[in-house]
Each structure stands twice: as structure tokens, then as C-alpha cells.
Amino acid sequence: MNYKLTMAYDGTEYHGWQRQKNGITVQEVMENALFRMFGKQTDVTGCSRTDAGVHAKEYVCSFKGETTIPTDKIPTVLNTLLPDDIRAYKCCEVPDDFNARFCTLKKAYEYKILNAPVCDPNLRRNVWHYPIKLDFEEMKKAARILEGKHDFAAFCAAGSMVKSTVRNLMELSLKKEGNIITIRAEGDGFLYNMVRILAGTLVYVGNGKLTKENVKEYLEKKDRRLMGITAPPQGLMLVEVTYGKD
Amino acid sequence: MNYKLTMAYDGTEYHGWQRQKNGITVQEVMENALFRMFGKQTDVTGCSRTDAGVHAKEYVCSFKGETTIPTDKIPTVLNTLLPDDIRAYKCCEVPDDFNARFCTLKKAYEYKILNAPVCDPNLRRNVWHYPIKLDFEEMKKAARILEGKHDFAAFCAAGSMVKSTVRNLMELSLKKEGNIITIRAEGDGFLYNMVRILAGTLVYVGNGKLTKENVKEYLEKKDRRLMGITAPPQGLMLVEVTYGKD
Numbered sequence: 001m002n003y004k005l006t007m008a009y010d011g012t013e014y015h016g017w018q019r020q021k022n023g024i025t026v027q028e029v030m031e032n033a034l035f036r037m038f039g040k041q042t043d044v045t046g047c048s049r050t051d052a053g054v055h056a057k058e059y060v061c062s063f064k065g066e067t068t069i070p071t072d073k074i075p076t077v078l079n080t081l082l083p084d085d086i087r088a089y090k091c092c093e094v095p096d097d098f099n100a101r102f103c104t105l106k107k108a109y110e111y112k113i114l115n116a117p118v119c120d121p122n123l124r125r126n127v128w129h130y131p132i133k134l135d136f137e138e139m140k141k142a143a144r145i146l147e148g149k150h151d152f153a154a155f156c157a158a159g160s161m162v163k164s165t166v167r168n169l170m171e172l173s174l175k176k177e178g179n180i181i182t183i184r185a186e187g188d189g190f191l192y193n194m195v196r197i198l199a200g201t202l203v204y205v206g207n208g209k210l211t212k213e214n215v216k217e218y219l220e221k222k223d224r225r226l227m228g229i230t231a232p233p234q235g236l237m238l239v240e241v242t243y244g245k246d
Numbered sequence: 247m248n249y250k251l252t253m254a255y256d257g258t259e260y261h262g263w264q265r266q267k268n269g270i271t272v273q274e275v276m277e278n279a280l281f282r283m284f285g286k287q288t289d290v291t292g293c294s295r296t297d298a299g300v301h302a303k304e305y306v307c308s309f310k311g312e313t314t315i316p317t318d319k320i321p322t323v324l325n326t327l328l329p330d331d332i333r334a335y336k337c338c339e340v341p342d343d344f345n346a347r348f349c350t351l352k353k354a355y356e357y358k359i360l361n362a363p364v365c366d367p368n369l370r371r372n373v374w375h376y377p378i379k380l381d382f383e384e385m386k387k388a389a390r391i392l393e394g395k396h397d398f399a400a401f402c403a404a405g406s407m408v409k410s411t412v413r414n415l416m417e418l419s420l421k422k423e424g425n426i427i428t429i430r431a432e433g434d435g436f437l438y439n440m441v442r443i444l445a446g447t448l449v450y451v452g453n454g455k456l457t458k459e460n461v462k463e464y465l466e467k468k469d470r471r472l473m474g475i476t477a478p479p480q481g482l483m484l485v486e487v488t489y490g491k492d
Contacts, residue, residue, distance in 0.1 A: 057368060084367065086367060087365055089364050118321065118325065118335050120333070121254050121332060122256045122303060
């Protein structure tokens with residue numbers, strides 16, 4: 001049976017999603033839980049290879065296995081086997097060719113910036129604390145330039161080996177509540193570090209290091225070095241993953 | 247000089263505010279930072295003796311000392327000496343008789359309940375995850391009964407040695423955003439564990455173990471055992487402390 005599982009995690013303690021040699025990852029912990037549930041090694045495919053320290057409010061993974069546990073009880077069983085920074089919400093059976101990574105139609109991320117002189121200790125694991133006053137209106141204007149289908153090569157970290165750097169960024173919106181700026185990015189796919197570079201670039205517009213005209217020009221130049229910094233991981237959260245009918 | 251300092255902390259890793267033998271407390275960490283700043287042992291008085299695991303978004307403490315550091319720079323200096331789960335925001339000079347504990351006019355706490363089948367790992371340090379569906383409207387009605395000046399003996403943990411258990415609960419309100427219920431309690435003072443027992447009692451009304459009529463009756467009986475459980479600490483946050491003019 002092929003399963004689709006919806007879950008969430010606090011990425012603070014993990015070296016990202018993808019299994020690696022140098023540190024504990026969400027994928028590894030998930031596969032260990034599945035090993036205990038199915039009684040055999042089970043590979044899990046995730047919808048996104050989130051970086052170390054990045055969180056997920058809604059994450060989807062898929063895996064194959066055979067069990068007598070009713071499908072709707074799988075999250076309950078997994079939650080007894082998982083640490084409390086990873087939770088399984090919902091499980092359903094999907095066709096054999098469903099793959100959590102390759103079947104996504106769109107994904108949405110939120111990036112939170114706390115724009116205040118001093119950090120709030122109760123938010124520190126989920127925001128980028130940025131103490132210098134940001135020009136929110138200019139950031140919104142720059143975001144509008146980036147929305148839509150573009151070659152986002154300038155927003156792709158070095159070392160990525162993708163065939164095409166063209167992506168459709170359906171939404172890049174900003175809202176402000178108190179001193180928290182939330183950037184929402186929704187797209188058909190994202191390049192390596194793309195949302196964090198988008199956030200870092202919008203912050204550079206907010207602090208005056210870049211103008212919205214620069215952003216337009218540099219997007220066309222496709223040069224990563226011209227854009228803002230890669231914003232730190234803890235502000236980023238995967239919030240929504242959309243598939244066609246499963 | 248007598249100083250009043252506004253600060254905040256994530257209480258997850260602390261055994262509460264008050265210095266004790268068995269574990270690290272916020273007061274101890276604060277006094278260690280003040281020792282390094284003033285160059286001598288400095289006692290700090292806090293506005294509330296929060297329990298282990300309870301947080302503060304706005305906390306006020308006072309201490310006496312002599313330094314050439316300009317008063318408005320004291321938070322910046324302290325933040326270099328404090329761990330990142332404690333932050334100092336604002337410091338001002340106050341008359342010698344100002345005492346952060348005894349001069350409070352009112353305090354406001356918020357208690358957050360995540361009422362959903364599975365906990366959200368990114369909120370787990372700041373909510374009470376309560377999986378059984380709660381009747382929000384009944385909880386609001388019960389809260390209205392508790393508002394005002396009453397003898398809150400039924401909401402005071404055993405072992406407390408206060409002269410009077412009469413308190414004025416100026417506000418006990420509830421709001422619901424998505425699956426998060428926030429209880430706000432504002433009063434001139436709170437008994438030991440009072441807000442957590444209020445939260446536990448409102449949850450007992452929400453799950454049907456108590457009716458609002460029971461709450462009214464048991465409040466008058468002044469018997470702690472009749473009320474709901476003491477809600478877990480991590481849902482509680484001190485959010486506001488008010489003084490007369492300093």
C-alpha cells in the first residue's frame with residue numbers, strides 16, 4: 001500500500017528534512033518510526049527538502065508498506081513512536097504512483113521577521129530578529145515585482161543542480177501585525193534557499209541597501225551575488241502543500 | 247540608585263522565577279548578570295513568582311546598584327550577559343521605595359489552550375494541548391461568573407500562606423482564533439497557581455465535568471478540591487504589569 005501522511009515539525013533540533021551523515025534529520029526520525037510500525041526498513045519521500053532549522057506546519061510525505069493498522073489510525077500509532085517536535089496528523093491511501101515530492105502542484109511558505117530593537121525570547125525559535133527599522137511599504141512594492149513567472153536564478157543558492165531556474169511565484173505577499181512582518185510565498189516549486197533569499201532581499205529593500213528598481217534589474221541579471229543575504233532558517237515555515245486529486 | 251527593569255523570558259528551561267536550591271531559575275540568572283554588570287552581589291525583586299515552565303512577555307523587576315553605565319543602556323549591557331531565553335527591554339530610575347513586587351497595581355496573564363486532536367509541534371512550548379472538543383460558549387459564561395471581587399480560596403493551591411484570599415479579578419475573558427483558546431486574566435493580585443486553576447476549571451466547564459452553576463456554588467464553598475485541575479505551566483504567560491507613576 002502507498003500512503004500519504006500529513007505531518008508537522010519544529011525544525012529547531014534537526015539538520016533539515018533529508019537524511020545525512022552529520023546530524024539527525026526529520027526523515028531519519030520518521031523512517032525509524034516507520035521501521036518500528038511496519039517491522040521493516042521503509043523509505044519515506046518528503047514534499048520538500050527543508051534546510052536545518054526550518055519548520056513545517058504542514059508537511060506531506062509518502063511511503064509504502066503493509067500493515068493491519070487501519071489507515072486512519074496510523075497517525076496515532078506514529079505519534080507514540082515520534083518525539084514531540086514531530087507530529088503526524090492525517091494518513092490516507094494513495095495510488096502506487098503518488099510521490100510526495102514529484103506530485104506537488106504548489107507549496108506555500110511563510111517567513112517571519114520580528115522587527116524590534118530586542119528579540120522576544122518566546123518567539124526566537126520562529127522569527128528572524130531584525131533590529132533595524134524596515135520600510136514595510138517599499139518591501140511590499142518590491143514583492144510585487146517578484147510575483148509571477150520568472151527565471152529566479154538570482155534567488156538560487158550556489159551548488160544547486162536544477163535543469164531550469166524558472167518558477168511561477170503565484171503569491172509573494174507581506175503583512176504586518178505589531179512588529180512582526182510575515183512574508184508569504186506560494187509557488188509551483190522553489191529553488192534551493194529561494195524563500196530565504198527572497199526574505200533577505202526584501203529586508204535589504206526595507207533597510208535601503210537595495211531599491212525595488214535594483215531588484216527588478218538584478219532579477220534579470222540572474223546573479224545571486226547582487227541580491228540580499230540568505231535569511232536565517234528559523235524564520236521559515238512550510239505552511240501548505242497542494243496536490244492534485246490523490 | 248534604584249532601577250526598574252522591563253524584561254521577558256521563555257520559561258521552558260527554568261524552575262520558575264524564584265531562586266531555589268534544586269534548579270536554575272530566572273532570578274538566579276538575572277542576579278548573575280547583575281553581579282557581572284555591577285561587580286557585586288545584587289538582589290533582584292520580581293513582580294511575580296512565576297512557576298517552573300511559565301513564560302513572561304512583560305516582566306518587571308527592581309534592583310539597587312551603582313554604575314557609570316547610562317540607565318537607558320543597561321538593557322543592552324544585560325543582554326550581552328543573559329542567555330537568549332531572557333531579554334531585557336527597558337530600564338529606568340525609580341524612587342528608593344519602589345519595589346517591583348509590592349508596588350504592582352495590576353497584572354495580566356494569558357493562558358493558551360490548543361484544542362485540536364493532535365498538538366502543533368511549533369506551539370507545544372506555549373500551549374496546553376487539550377484534544378477533547380471544548381464548549382467555548384459555556385467556558386465564556388463561567389468566566390463571567392468568576393470576574394470581579396471574590397474570595398478565590400477555591401482557586402488557591404494548598405501550601406500558600408496568604409492573609410487574605412480575596413482578589414479583584416477585573417477581567418477574565420476568552421477568545422478563540424482557529425483552534426487556540428486564549429484566556430486573559432487581569433487582576434490586582436493572584437493567588438498561588440490561581441490562573442492555572444482558573445484555566446483548568448474553565449476547561450472542566452468546556453468538557454462538561456463542571457457546569458457554570460457548579461463553579462458559582464463551589465466558589466462560595468471555597469474548597470480547592472471542587473474546582474478543575476491545575477492547568478500545565480507552559481500555556482501560561484505573564485503579559486502585562488502595571489504600576490502607579492514610578
